[in-house]
Amino acid sequence: MASTTVPTSPVTGSALLLIRFITGWHAMLALGLGLLAWLITQGELLQQDVLRPVAVGLALIGAVASLIAAPLVLRRDRRGRLLSMGLNYILAVGCLLMLLGALGLYTGLDLIAERFYSWAWLLVGLLVGFLIAALGDRYTHVPTTQALFQRMGNLIMAATILFLLLLMGLPQGLLALLSGLRTPWTLGLLGGTVIFGLAFWLFWRPTGARMFAAGERDAEVISGYLFIAPNLIGFLLFFAGPLLFSLWLSFTDSDSFKASFIGLRNYVDIFSLQLVSVQSPAQNANELLSRGYLELTRFGTLVIGARDRIFWIALWNTSVFCFWVTLLSALPALLVANILNSKIPGMQIFRALYFIPSIAGVVGVAVIWKWLYNSNIGFLNYGINQIIGLLNWLPGVELVPVAIPWLASQQTALASLILMAAWQLLGFNTILFLAGLQSIPGEVYEAATIDGASVWQRFRYMTLPLLAPTSFFVVTTTLITTLQVFSEPFVMTPTPGGGPNNATMTAVLYLYQQGFNRFNQGYAAAVAWVLFLFIFAVTLIQFRLQRRYGEM
Amino acid sequence: MQRMQRLLAWISLMAIMGLTLAACGGAPAAQPTAAPAPTAAPAPTAAPAPTAAPAPTAAPAPTAAPAESTIRWRTRPDNQAEIDVYQTISDRLDGELDGIALVYEPGGSEGASYQDVLRTELAAGTAPDVFWIPGTDVADFGTRGLILDMRSLADATDGYSDSDFYPGPMFHLTFNPENGSNGEVLWGLPRDVSTFALYINNDLIEQAGAPDPRELAAKGEWDWDAFVETAVAVTNLGGDVKGFGMNAWWANPGLFINSAGGGFFSEDRTACALDSDESIAGMEFASRLYNELNVAVPYGEDSEPPFLAGNVGMFLNGRWATPGTRANAQFDWDVVEVPAGPAGARSWLFWGAYVINADTKDPEAAWKLVQALTRADIQGQISELGANIPSRVSDEAIQAFLGFSPPANNQAFINNLANNPAVEGPLWAGSWPEFDAAMGARMTAVLTGAQTIDEYRANVCNEANQAFDK
Known part of the structure; x- marks a missing residue:
């Protein structure tokens, strides 16, 4: 299907500035991600040995993508816009997720879930509010009564939620958020979220699309990816990511805390077999097998030994x-x-x-x-x-x-x-x-x-x-x-x-x-x-x- | 209608944002950790011995700022009663230890893979500051740098001495794998110790006309022959009744190996010794119980339920089985020392230790907690539950333990403790899980009759010695 293209808007001063700014931004980003990868290899930023190669790999992929995006953006190539948006979106979401982690959101949710049963009775308030609001529909012929019921119902639901949130520790959460945002790490993550988000938004808005003569097809593609983004991110984070990570682990001697690349040694250990012949069925084959091999099974006088x-x-x-x-x-x-x-x-x-x-x-x-x-x-x-x-x-x-x-x-x-x-x-x-x-x-x-x-x-x-x-x-x-x-x-x-x-x-x-x-x-x-x-x-x-x- | 939908959307949005905000602060504490209730206080007799109590002021805390430090700690309880006692102790210590807020997290029981969960949490960086591990795991955790060497903290603490605890566990807890010496390091302090005893069904033994094992033990006549006679007599009662039962765990056949004069490892614990003449004699005796005399609950079956159901005359287990027996046994029961083999009645000395997470943010606070948890009065309080023998060499703690009855013959555990028990311990020069897996499979094969003792002897050390290559 041929895409409908929008004529490239004449490059005004502000548009040219934006293009140059984003180009420079990507050049800097590539440099920053490269530096990040180097720092990680030096063991400066990541304690876990096991995760280090993965983090370095991701940072380098990001750096290369950013390096590719920079000239494309400068040439106002639509592929550059898509690449830039994709990269900034991923980095913004990544910063946001890390920020939420640093603020203790995930463990906090765990704690709330653990204690939710003791507050569950409050859900009755939501049900009552909903029923009262729904009752208003019986009075469609009396608009004032209908509105009254709906207002009451909504009020009860809102009050219930507010009370529930207070019990869950909303005020403490607010305080924790404010104090948590005072560290350089969280401030950096917040800054990253805003900056990457802004860079994404600058190209996403119609003005940005016009600079690249992006048509409806591009808009559809971007909208499509944005719609599936939550699911896609979840898939990458919790399925594809761990799957590939386990593949990487299989080439290491990882003990959960540190890992060295050992190539195919694990697979060799798994599949190592040895054949020996015994003189009599009563003979102990382990004496004939190489060190590290043990008898697995035997067929007559033929013995199969295995390392594992x-x-x-x-x-x-x-x-x-x-x-x-x-x-x-x-x-x-x-x-x-x-x-x-x-x-x-x-x-x-x-x-x-x-x-x-x-x-x-x-x-x-x-x-x-x-x-x-x-x-x-x-x-x-x-x-x-x-x-x-x-x-x-x-x-x-x-x-x-x-x-x-x-x-x-x-x-x-x-x-x-x-x-x-x-x-x-x-x-x-x-x-x-x-x-x-x-x-x-x-x-x-x-x-x-x-x-x-x-x-x-x-x-x-x-x-x-x-x-x-x-x-x-x-x-x-x-x-x-x-x-x-x-x-x-x-x-x-x-x-x-x-x-x-x-x-x-x-x-x-x-x-x-x-x-x-x-x-x-x-x-x-x-x-x-x-x-x-x-x-x-x-x-x-x-x-x-x-x-x-x-x-x- | 649209307005209504818009309103509901707003309410939902606000609720999500509110939940997110609330989660940032964590949930409010489950309960205030205020001073313990008066009933939770220990009995006056269980007051800490002056020499055992660490002097809080002597703790090496140059940075001991008044700011409150939160210490999470965990141990493996066997039942809800133990969880309750540990929680009470945690609340009490929370009030006693200035500047330290304690959060007790009961770990899963034995069947809930306590160690597997702990290892995963250590890898994820979410493990508690202080936790209990069994004695066999100390080497694995220590050599991987997962637990803190507390020696400098201990040296700077007035009143602390390694010799306050039983020497067996302390040998391993002070072992330095780098030079093979003792005393330079301190991996943890033992939470408790335990030994094996035979839980006996007096009703069945009396019904079988067999002599009372406790009387035989008192006269020094409780040996393997007497044990077999009793087991045979009880089994001869017929039906589902068996004379003896023990669970499929390395320590159970190991008891017979020890009592025959054998052992799992060579003297320096760097090679397998399961094929020595003495070790084989122990396995032969155990195998005879299962495969020749047929007086035991099949190896691999959980023997505790049939014992509690009154179908087993003698059940080999540690002190930890006492609470369950008290709660469920509907017959006259007691405990007796393990029977003497050719090398005497050599039970095991089981132990586990409180250790400090190497990644703890406040080692001084964690050390204070470890010291407090191993105080004589605290150990006495736990011993009153019946599951543990105090790890501190202290008359006070032993008296608290002996006062817990039934079983009437608590002294049997103490006697086994005094009778040169084999100390459960880690493998500093190999992988204990690998050794355990190889040994356990072969032992099971012999005791279930799938393999002869000769096949066992020919293979067990070939396989188990691979643990020393790891």
Whole structure:
């Protein structure tokens, strides 16, 4: 679409001055940001070693952008205007966010949120005010009465808010703001916010647009970016930023407090494997493996050693967990969805019942299941022993009561977690399948029935193919969810670490332990990226299979 | 209608701005930290010993300006009762310590990953000024520069002496990793100490016809054989009843290793010693309880609930289990010393310490708080709850501890303390979490029957020694 351009306004003295001023401003800004980057590298401004490279990188990017913007602005190139505005906007918002942080806004909000419950009763005042104001609408035929009600309602709401703010500490906040603004740091941030904001505004206003012959399309682009800016900033700050930061960390030996670049060493440690042959199955392979390697598994006399044995165990456990939970939560869900899709009275209740585990918190559910699984006082063993007791009434049957250590045995611990997770995911998958089933037109089944198709044939040749997109969605989401399993082993088999002999150690639990128990943040980040690639590969295979399946 | 909408928009805008302003000042304090209520004051007998009380005027505070300094502090309580006591103590000290305002932040309990949260806060720069850490973490925190070396503060304080506290914890708290000497540094002061004891269900033991372990201990006959006989007799009661239970934690199998004359580390704590003959003998005994005699709650299961439900004859745990047992046990219970193995009854000496955040803005104020929190009267006040044994070598504090009953046989803890216990400690030459992970997995494998003791012996130190490469 061709953009509508506005003729460049003749360069008046004041416009020329502004252009030159902004050009100079960007040159200075580039210099300032470069200086900032240098100071950060000297350790002058930022204490945390870990953040230093990131801060330097950002400052240099800003400096380069500013350096590029300067000549473009001087030439009255529209790209220069956009670049200048973008840079000034980001810096203004950045200064403002830091200023609010320096003034204690974020911790203050935390404190207010912590204590809000004790003031929550005041919200009744807001409700009353709103109801009174709304009551005025019943008197549209008497404007004075209507206005009276609305005024009263608004007054009550405003008074409630004011009272609430006073309780929250508005006067103290005002005083804190005034005293907080007296430090050079906060004053600098305030100045930065105003100056960058002003620089942004100077080009944003119509006069600024005319200097660059910017048309409606430019205005639309800027308006669009401004509208999405809050969300975009949030995305960059809390998602993309940390994601890239973790990628950077994975190339360091970060322990949360200091970090040195070590290249691919973390990844090398993760993937280092060694093959050795033992003379006999009884031989201890660790004696043959290089220092730092431990036996991972063996096939006959061939032994695979790994530098990080636990990572591979965790990856294996995660894969097993993922496979079985996907299978046990998807297939039964398909069956249950078919049953729930019938028009039997009371089916709505069953649909709700099946969905309940999905909305329950994983931690809460895990704690309950932990008790159910207790070998001594758990209901599961109790139930089994009750059944054994009943069977023992039969002639010739003499079964011994069991005390299965569900979570304490290496053989059953992971299976126990699988069972619980499958139970919890079943409801959600059922609802997805149910939605898929209900989107299949009934006429199709009617036609098939008339043609003599049996129940199985209808299911095999009609339901399953028509449910393929739903099945793909169910399997994919379940796979991704289960590959990130953490809460279940963390809560149910807490000590030591990953259950009996690492039987329930999963990839995310392992990276958590590396990062937060052992201060190995760099290594944990590398594990996280390996897991990401693993999930990505599995999902990609899924997509390929789905495409092939869909084309058949 | 438009006017109404405009008005509501204004009200909303003002509310947001007001909230922003209010947040800048932080929320008003939850409660005034005025002088403590009279009921919160300690009993007269728990008054601070004159020699133990630090002289406030002697604190090295050249910059001790009258301006109030706010000190945030945290410890890991086990239950609400402990939180309440610590809050009372904080309020009391807030009134006593001039120029210092205290904010007590109860940390999460053991299951709430107290240390993980603390590490994260330290990395973010939001950790409290003073906090408690377990003894095993002192090296990690100290060598990373996360906690303050208090030696200069201590040296400048009249009345302070390292020897006021049990020497075991103080060995590690005064250890200088740079030259391997003691006394040049001071990483913290111990909050409390604890030892293991066996919590016994007297009803079950009597029902099983086994001799009273307390009487056997008094006669010096409470050894591994007697312990096994009791466990077998109780298990033979049948049903869900087991003779013994302990949780999956390094210290529990470690008790048997210690009592067999073994240990986790070599003498200089620079290598694994879990495969020594003595250590293996301890693990063999523990393994026998689980895999041969089948007298124990499966290793890895939480043994406390079945014990509290009256299904376990003897439950191995520290002093911290006392409040829960008092609150929940519906049977006749007591404690007894740990049974003697070939090397005697060598329990653990557990401890944790109050340390000062290296980034605290007011080290002098933080030091004053650490001193106050480890005073005999304060320790006595906490001991009255039953969860802790005072870390200060003080008759007064011990008497306060012994006065807490049930259990009737509190002396068992003190006896274990006096009987050359193995001191829980950090690894200055390696990574304790790495060592713990490697050791814990192998111990679990043996005690759950997934691995033989020979496999354990062949592998455990190969894996655990990697902790010393970190």
